[in-house]
Amino acid sequence: MKSSHQPSQSWPLVAGLPGAQETIYSFFSPSFVTLSYFSFFFSLNPFSRFDYFKSLKMKLDTSGFETSMPMIGFGSSSDMLDGFSTVPSFDLPRTTDFDGFQKEAVQMVKPAKGTTTLAFIFKEGVMVAADSRASMGGYISSQSVKKIIEINPYMLGTMAGGAADCQFWHRNLGIKCRLHELANKRRISVSGASKLLANMLYSYRGMGLSVGTMIAGWDETGPGLYYVDNEGGRLKGDRFSVGSGSPYAYGVLDSGYKFDMTVAEASELARRSIYHATFRDGASGGVASVYHVGPKGWTKLSGDDVGELHYHYYPVAPATAEQVMEEAAAE
């Protein structure tokens, strides 16, 4: 037997069952309301609706409230509703962990990639920049990780996520690109290279690879920039930033970006974006490296220590603080 619970006054369904409301209102706490009622009525299980109608005619026994009504169809959720055994009314899946998927979904969105990398296309080519910190939880394991990987002399890849994964797959991509060159007597396009990588990663989907990379290069069609991740996603774009520090980098990058920048302006913008991300994000830091990909290939423009960069942008004038002089102790 299923016990009923009080439906909310505002619920339109209630209008059809005035009798039910009055009978049960006094016994049940009004807080156990509508959502379950709603699904109760529209549940796919025909029996639930039937049982409810049957119970309308019963006189409800209020003594021994909590234990006297066995709950059918509750299965595993009974421990959840321990103190509230009088509130049934919808079927729950019979599993031991029916809302674990929600926690998983939250975990999926969490920035697992503690880093900041960015790349953007402008008039003179592609600018690629990254920090150099590797962190394990709260501990900084290294301040000098190379996150910009040189796939071949005219293509760069950035590393975010698992270091081993990124390094291996980029090297693998370099091999495939070289094989393509040898087989076809011409360089592979950025579009083709990123497609190769995306397809490789797609075939390992769900196996726990963690790769959030950008492929930047210059081919016959001009500058190219693609974002590829471990889900097998591949996006073409003009501006990307990947990692836990990316919101901060986007803020600076988006407000300072113009297509017609010189190489010097663009490299300063990239460096500044990385610096601001390292300032705000705890998982980014170390050295801000900036690379430029032009028609003749890539060149490394700068690698500045972010600690010194802060005082370069915001110099501190040495100030004398007040000193509290005390009376000399008598003894």
Add this chain to the structure above:
Amino acid sequence: MSIFEYNGSAVVAMVGKNCFAIASDRRLGVQLQTIATDFQRISKIHDHLFIGLSGLATDVQTLNQRLVFRHNLYKLREERDMKPDTFASLVSAILYEKRFGPYLCQPVIAGLGEDNKPFICTMDSIGAKELAKDFVVSGTASESLYGACEAMYKPDMEAEELFETISQALLSSVDRDCLSGWGGHVYVVTPNEVKERILKGRMD
């Protein structure tokens, strides 16, 4: 990350010759995001007694205020400043009062006792006192701090050398911690004066 690592902190205190130094980092963050770089973790109880608190920032502020209040009350009644070991017992009692719903912070207490003998101690979040003769540490960077202090500490250092040592120990330890740093705050206390200094550290 645990609740103690929600805001990020690093506090250290060291003993010298008739002087002591207490230092903390200045970052206030919400997990990985940095909110402020001038957060005060150390409060002055009286000229020869300082307390630094690491852990959840809201409890740091509340506990600092409560302890300053208690000391002011003591001063009104006893007409003198509290001795450091008495104060440590007071803090321990206050923390244990909340045994089943504790303040989520770990205090580091440093003071000059009778005959200007330096006194330092630390506690866990429910008031277990740990006295030490050389240095005490607490916060998210505590493991790095233990290593750095152990390596750099010498007994009977004078005030200037003590300042150098504690600053280097603090800066090198927070450079290995994502959640603390962004500058440092050092107080060096001798029988005659209190020197407060802000350290220029890595801001990443």
